[in-house]
Every structure is written in C-alpha cells, then in structure tokens.
Amino acid sequence: MKPMRISARTDYAIRVLVELAADTARPLTCEGIAMSQQIPYRFLKAVVRDLRVAGLVRSQRGCEGGYWLAREASAISLAEIVAAVDGEMLTINGDTPESVLYPAPAEQISVLWTALRARTEDFLAGISVADLLTGSLAVSA
Numbered sequence: 001m002k003p004m005r006i007s008a009r010t011d012y013a014i015r016v017l018v019e020l021a022a023d024t025a026r027p028l029t030c031e032g033i034a035m036s037q038q039i040p041y042r043f044l045k046a047v048v049r050d051l052r053v054a055g056l057v058r059s060q061r062g063c064e065g066g067y068w069l070a071r072e073a074s075a076i077s078l079a080e081i082v083a084a085v086d087g088e089m090l091t092i093n094g095d096t097p098e099s100v101l102y103p104a105p106a107e108q109i110s111v112l113w114t115a116l117r118a119r120t121e122d123f124l125a126g127i128s129v130a131d132l133l134t135g136s137l138a139v140s141a
Contacts, residue, residue, distance in 0.1 A: 027066025
C-alpha cells in the first residue's frame with residue numbers, strides 16, 4: 001500500500017512557521033531558515049511568499065529585515081497552512097471530491113472522499129503551530 005502524500009510545500013511551510021514561532025525576538029531571514037531546516041533556499045522563498053500572501057507571516061525589508069509570524073502561533077492552524085501553500089486539502093486527480101461523479105454502483109465513493117477531506121480538515125484545524133512547538137500535540141489513535 002502506498003502511503004498518503006504530504007507535499008514538500010506543506011512540510012516546509014509548517015517547518016518555517018515553527019521556526020518563526022521558536023524565535024519571536026527578531027525577524028528571521030529565508031537564508032537562516034533554509035540553513036536551519038535544511039530546505040532548498042529557492043523553494044523556501046516561494047513557500048514564504050505564499051505564507052505572506054495568506055497573512056500567516058509578515059515581512060520587513062532591509063538590513064534589519066526578515067520574517068515574523070503575523071499572528072500568535074496558537075492562532076495559526078495546520079489547516080490554514082495547507083490551504084495557504086497547497087489550496088485544496090484533498091483532490092481526486094486534481095478535482096474536488098464534490099465535482100467527481102462515479103457511475104453506479106460506485107457513486108458513493110465521492111461521499112467517502114468528501115468525508116475524508118472534512119475529517120482531515122477538522123483534525124488539522126485543531127492543531128496549532130504552538131502545539132507543535134511546545135510538544136503539546138495530543139493525538140488519539
């Protein structure tokens with residue numbers, strides 16, 4: 001069985017936000033985050049741009065510039081991060097679950113995908129960047 005796939009964009013974005021949450025005293029540069037988290041710099045710049053556009057990070061130019069969290073770490077959910085960098089939480093061959101129509105007798109499969117997306121969104125919406133930083137992530141099996 002193949003595992004569920006989490007995009008590199010989502011993984012990197014979460015790592016960026018945890019890094020920013022760990023050091024709120026000063027702005028962090030993309031170069032510094034890339035080195036610390038071992039993320040390719042060019043790819044990281046695109047991810048940080050998406051996070052800025054989504055209002056999850058703020059930036060300042062100049063020699064004292066860099067990036068900060070735009071809100072408290074406890075107010076940024078993992079679901080928001082996924083939406084910021086990847087858009088839809090779950091797609092079926094690039095389409096949303098609601099837009100996929102299956103012929104009988106498989107027509108209920110789209111209901112399955114819709115429910116899976118809703119549960120995944122609910123799960124990730126309940127986890128904040130602060131939860132990851134503090135280790136207070138409570139996951140029940």
